[in-house]
Amino acid sequence: MENPTWHNIHPDFQLNQASYTIEELGKFAESLTEKEAPFQKSIGDFLSDWISDAPTLTVRTSGSTGNPKTIVLKKQHMVNSAWATGAYFGLHPKQQALLCLPCTGIAGKMMLVRAMVLGLHLDYVEPSSTPLANNNKTYDFVAMVPLQVQNSIPQMDRVKQLIIGGAPVDSSLRSELVKLPVSAYETYGMTETITHIAVKKIDRGQANPFETLPDVSISQDDRGCLVIEAPKISDQKIITNDLVELIGQNQFNWLGRYDSIINSGGIKLVPEKIEEKLSSLIHPRFFVTGLQDDVLGKKLVLVVEGEPMNETALLQTIKSSEGISKYEVPKAIYFVKTFDETSTKKVDRKKTLEQIG
Numbered sequence: 001m002e003n004p005t006w007h008n009i010h011p012d013f014q015l016n017q018a019s020y021t022i023e024e025l026g027k028f029a030e031s032l033t034e035k036e037a038p039f040q041k042s043i044g045d046f047l048s049d050w051i052s053d054a055p056t057l058t059v060r061t062s063g064s065t066g067n068p069k070t071i072v073l074k075k076q077h078m079v080n081s082a083w084a085t086g087a088y089f090g091l092h093p094k095q096q097a098l099l100c101l102p103c104t105g106i107a108g109k110m111m112l113v114r115a116m117v118l119g120l121h122l123d124y125v126e127p128s129s130t131p132l133a134n135n136n137k138t139y140d141f142v143a144m145v146p147l148q149v150q151n152s153i154p155q156m157d158r159v160k161q162l163i164i165g166g167a168p169v170d171s172s173l174r175s176e177l178v179k180l181p182v183s184a185y186e187t188y189g190m191t192e193t194i195t196h197i198a199v200k201k202i203d204r205g206q207a208n209p210f211e212t213l214p215d216v217s218i219s220q221d222d223r224g225c226l227v228i229e230a231p232k233i234s235d236q237k238i239i240t241n242d243l244v245e246l247i248g249q250n251q252f253n254w255l256g257r258y259d260s261i262i263n264s265g266g267i268k269l270v271p272e273k274i275e276e277k278l279s280s281l282i283h284p285r286f287f288v289t290g291l292q293d294d295v296l297g298k299k300l301v302l303v304v305e306g307e308p309m310n311e312t313a314l315l316q317t318i319k320s321s322e323g324i325s326k327y328e329v330p331k332a333i334y335f336v337k338t339f340d341e342t343s344t345k346k347v348d349r350k351k352t353l354e355q356i357g
Helices: 022-033 038-051 075-089 106-118 146-151 153-158 171-177 271-278 311-319 349-354
Strands: 056-060 070-074 096-099 121-124 139-144 159-164 183-190 195-201 210-212 217-220 225-229 238-247 251-257 262-264 267-269 286-293 297-305 332-336
Touching (some): 022 038, 038 106, 075 106, 075 195, 096 106, 106 139, 139 146, 146 153, 146 171, 217 238, 251 271, 262 297, 286 349, 297 349, 311 332
Parallel strands (some): 096 139, 139 159, 159 183, 297 332
Antiparallel strands (some): 183 195, 195 210, 210 251, 217 225, 225 238, 238 251, 262 267
């Protein structure tokens, strides 16, 4: 079947168990924009923008890896992205899907687009850290951020295919997911690529590389960062700040962010790789970063969410852990009661650091 345009709502599309023509969807969108709940307003706003005659719409990046910015996306590119996801995951009309991400971000918007394009039966719920807690339905396809997945492990037997984005999936969460019947995938993407352009299956006993979706070409620039060419979803080549190791023509390992590298006393540290090593040792949410230091230039510090714990014991556990070098041991630990988050539920590291002064 040839890809539809954005005005072709699939006849099997349902939203919270109701079917809509494009005219009916417009009226429903208007009713949502009058609701008090911000998550309903954002769904209504997006649907109104989507069914308008304008061939593009503006979206905001999350700001989790840099300053938020507004970019313009072609609706046809969003349709093409939805179609590629449907083909990769074998999605078909009338399958049950769940929207539990904020519709202010591209991930939430694209769940709606996939449903409209592919004819999915989509339920939407208010975004929360426990999105499966309030119903007993089984879903064929769900997208979540890692925190939602972690808090939904007891209900995850009701999800058949799960895509996880917004932040890396750490080793402890992977080890829990492989025990469950769900087919779980970590995704790689950003607003500019209209969510994921690559996925990796979370399998027992092996660390898979990311594999690109069809019609996506990848290369590296002179920094070792990923360069993406995907003409069906972007008119321009996308040069990222993501350090990668290329494996063949369509696979890569993600190493971390070029702009987050910490130069500590001449040693270059990649926070994401250190966080992966620490993920089996620290159970609350955490991250590592570099703070100014008179001797080292930048010193590595650990920021943990929640009430303070025994710092000496935690540092000793880290120091004695296999695979962690002496340079990767934090010079200080800070505890923050609650991490700040972006509007799309990602940890806002910059704002969280402001809490520690």
